[in-house]
Amino acid sequence: xxxxxxxxxxxxxxxxxxxxxxxxSFHRRHLxxxxxxxxxHLRLITSEDHQQDPYDVxxxxxxxxxxxxxxxxxxxxNPSQPDSPARLDPNELRxxxxxxxxxxxxxxxxxxxxxxxxxxxxxxxxxVTWLQRHNLCFSYELLYSILIHALGRNDQLYEAFLLSQRQxxxxxxxxxxxxxxxxxxxxxxxxxxxxxxxxxxxQSDFVNYSLIIQSLMRNHIVxxxxxxxxxxxxxxxxxxxxxxxxxxxxxxxxxxxxxxxxLYFLGxxxxxxMSPKTSILVGVVSxxxxxxxxxxxxxxxxxxxxxGLKPRTRAxxxxxxxxxxxxxxxxxxxxxxxxxRTGVLPDEYTYSLLIDAYGNAGRWESARIVLKEMEANNVKxxxxxxxxxxxxxxxxxxxxxxxQVLKEMKNCGVSPDRQFYNVMIDMxxxxxxxxxxxxxxxxxxxxxxxxxxxTWNTLIDxxxxxxxxxxxxxxxxxxxxxGCLPCTTTYNIMIHSFGRQERWDDVKDLLGxxxxxxxxxxxxxxxxxxxxxxxxxxxxxxxxxxxAMKSAGLKPSSTMYNALINAYAQRGLSEQAVHAFRVMxxxxxxxxxxxxxxxINAFGExxxxxxxxxxxxxxxxxxxxxxxxxxxxxMKALIKVESxxxxxxxxxxxxxxxxxxxxxARAMLRSALKYLKSTLNL
DNA sequence: GTAGGGTTAG
Numbered sequence: 001x002x003x004x005x006x007x008x009x010x011x012x013x014x015x016x017x018x019x020x021x022x023x024x025s026f027h028r029r030h031l032x033x034x035x036x037x038x039x040x041h042l043r044l045i046t047s048e049d050h051q052q053d054p055y056d057v058x059x060x061x062x063x064x065x066x067x068x069x070x071x072x073x074x075x076x077x078n079p080s081q082p083d084s085p086a087r088l089d090p091n092e093l094r095x096x097x098x099x100x101x102x103x104x105x106x107x108x109x110x111x112x113x114x115x116x117x118x119x120x121x122x123x124x125x126x127x128v129t130w131l132q133r134h135n136l137c138f139s140y141e142l143l144y145s146i147l148i149h150a151l152g153r154n155d156q157l158y159e160a161f162l163l164s165q166r167q168x169x170x171x172x173x174x175x176x177x178x179x180x181x182x183x184x185x186x187x188x189x190x191x192x193x194x195x196x197x198x199x200x201x202x203q204s205d206f207v208n209y210s211l212i213i214q215s216l217m218r219n220h221i222v223x224x225x226x227x228x229x230x231x232x233x234x235x236x237x238x239x240x241x242x243x244x245x246x247x248x249x250x251x252x253x254x255x256x257x258x259x260x261x262x263l264y265f266l267g268x269x270x271x272x273x274m275s276p277k278t279s280i281l282v283g284v285v286s287x288x289x290x291x292x293x294x295x296x297x298x299x300x301x302x303x304x305x306x307x308g309l310k311p312r313t314r315a316x317x318x319x320x321x322x323x324x325x326x327x328x329x330x331x332x333x334x335x336x337x338x339x340x341r342t343g344v345l346p347d348e349y350t351y352s353l354l355i356d357a358y359g360n361a362g363r364w365e366s367a368r369i370v371l372k373e374m375e376a377n378n379v380k381x382x383x384x385x386x387x388x389x390x391x392x393x394x395x396x397x398x399x400x401x402x403x404q405v406l407k408e409m410k411n412c413g414v415s416p417d418r419q420f421y422n423v424m425i426d427m428x429x430x431x432x433x434x435x436x437x438x439x440x441x442x443x444x445x446x447x448x449x450x451x452x453x454x455t456w457n458t459l460i461d462x463x464x465x466x467x468x469x470x471x472x473x474x475x476x477x478x479x480x481x482x483g484c485l486p487c488t489t490t491y492n493i494m495i496h497s498f499g500r501q502e503r504w505d506d507v508k509d510l511l512g513x514x515x516x517x518x519x520x521x522x523x524x525x526x527x528x529x530x531x532x533x534x535x536x537x538x539x540x541x542x543x544x545x546x547x548a549m550k551s552a553g554l555k556p557s558s559t560m561y562n563a564l565i566n567a568y569a570q571r572g573l574s575e576q577a578v579h580a581f582r583v584m585x586x587x588x589x590x591x592x593x594x595x596x597x598x599x600i601n602a603f604g605e606x607x608x609x610x611x612x613x614x615x616x617x618x619x620x621x622x623x624x625x626x627x628x629x630x631x632x633x634x635m636k637a638l639i640k641v642e643s644x645x646x647x648x649x650x651x652x653x654x655x656x657x658x659x660x661x662x663x664x665a666r667a668m669l670r671s672a673l674k675y676l677k678s679t680l681n682l
Numbered sequence: 683g684t685a686g687g688g689t690t691a692g
Binding site: 388420 | 685686689690692
């Protein structure tokens with residue numbers, strides 16, 4: 001980890017102006033020495049601010065009061081409502097009288113103690129009701145809030161609500177109820193209550209924000225939008241940010257993928273002398289790693305060490321993930337050796353990441369050595385590792401090796417799982433080995449692994465790609481009879497298949513089917529439609545789909561415009577292609593190499609040689625590196641207008657620009673030379 | 683404390 005030799009880290013934060021104050025400027029080595037955060041509204045509270053109850057009444061000896069008779073009474077007489085009954089039982093009245101002198105804090109403590117255990121929670125409930133009935137204790141809202149809190153902890157949200165409705169909500173009961181909702185993952189109710197609370201003029205407890213963020217994370221539904229909203233509300237409420245809440249905010253933004261905001265709050269925290277939890281820092285390192293921002297990941301990793309903590313496997317893995325992501329194999333190797341040096345045991349994930357790194361670099365022998373090392377260290381590999389190895393082979397076209405991978409798996413005592421089989425099936429399908437594909441599918445089922453939508457989608461799509469549309473349709477039917485529900489991807493594949501066959505009514509049927517199932521068409525659906533309609537020259541339909549997508553509120557992608565431009569280009573409709581390109585620009589999309597290549601093709605097919613070359617100039621001026629396709633398309637354009645003699649120069653420029661010619665490029669040059677020769681011979 | 687990470691469609 002040559003931190004000093006690395007370029008300056010990208011620790012400057014890109015924050016949306018939305019709710020956030022300007023970030024504190026900080027230097028990588030001084031995260032801990034931050035100036036206090038420039039936050040106007042937020043009061044930060046540190047642990048010293050928390051007050052300890054000077055004494056707990058329930059823990060003090062109280063020989064004066066014996067609650068046993070009361071609890072015995074309540075276990076047999078369950079008061080369901082606090083309202084006084086028409087006729088009071090004299091025994092009950094005597095009992096109540098004997099407790100008249102009990103001070104309120106003692107009742108509070110008793111209820112707290114009873115509530116803390118699920119087995120006595122109902123006793124606590126009865127007690128509160130009974131106290132209210134005999135008016136023995138003031139501040140029922142406190143008693144209620146203790147109960148609501150306990151009910152919430154015990155999955156009894158409904159009961160908590162019932163209880164809360166006995167009287168109008170106060171800040172205490174509001175907070176207890178919001179907390180109960182958040183704990184029970186009923187975020188809608190929690191947020192609603194928070195809104196109501198605010199409208200009633202009360203400020204929500206900061207703990208509720210923590211509970212809500214935790215709930216969002218538990219349910220994997222945390223996103224930047226909702227966090228921004230919550231943070232805006234915290235600011236509006238002038239909520240105090242304590243250590244836990246800051247930890248939660250950082251974890252939330254990390255998990256939502258907004259690592260810049262996570263870093264910002266990390267700065268806020270450290271600037272105020274608070275230490276984030278190790279797991280929070282590791283989460284940030286991990287997220288930075290996933291984004292390939294390894295320098296920053298290193299910086300936070302160093303912070304972790306500077307905090308006096310010895311990083312453990314999890315922390316190392318997080319950093320390792322970053323190195324693997326950016327292909328920094330040497331750093332990856334270094335970090336693993338560092339683990340060994342400091343006595344931190346690598347686990348299955350560590351080795352998997354390392355194998356991934358070697359696989360990405362095409363170093364299969366090294367990957368195999370890691371497998372051996374795993375074995376030696378008694379760390380059992382799982383299907384994931386082999387799946388990654390197989391994916392590597394697939395992307396290199398070495399489908400024959402899949403049998404070898406299977407054998408090695410067997411040797412390690414690992415049985416292939418569904419995802420492994422899915423990759424294997426896809427691999428055979430992509431390399432036109434449909435027989436192998438189907439036999440792998442059969443084998444998978446024999447081993448008792450149920451195919452899932454990915455399996456079926458792969459089977460169907462691979463048959464389409466090999467032109468076997470009938471088989472695709474059969475599989476589509478088989479999928480459904482087997483009880484596997486087609487998803488949007490399945491429909492996209494089938495729309496593509498029917499579109500290829502120009503079965504337009506069937507395409508419409510599929511769209512109708514999707515709608516009846518409540519499956520919304522996505523960007524891929526619309527792009528597929530634009531593609532198939534465009535390819536068959538039905539440009540009006542293609543444009544309609546584009547418009548439909550926009551009015552459905554989906555953002556057009558550059559792939560979609562590429563499909564359209566490409567369709568125009570193939571028919572030599574250069575004016576329309578240019579127009580589509582302009583509309584794409586109007587939608588704020590950057591011109592991609594793909595789109596520009598299509599534009600060259602459009603001019604070429606329309607015999608507008610000089611415009612085709614002006615696109616090349618445009619590319620050079622705009623820092624878009626022309627590729628083999630660019631030059632090949634230009635050569636094709638020259639051949640189209642019979643300017644054969646200009647072709648070799650283009651080929652030469654391609655070589656000079658560092659573009660390796662492929663088979664198509666060489667074929668283009670050859671045919672130009674052939675024409676040239678034949679014209680010279682004339 | 684555990685999981686983390688993998689596969690399909692334009």
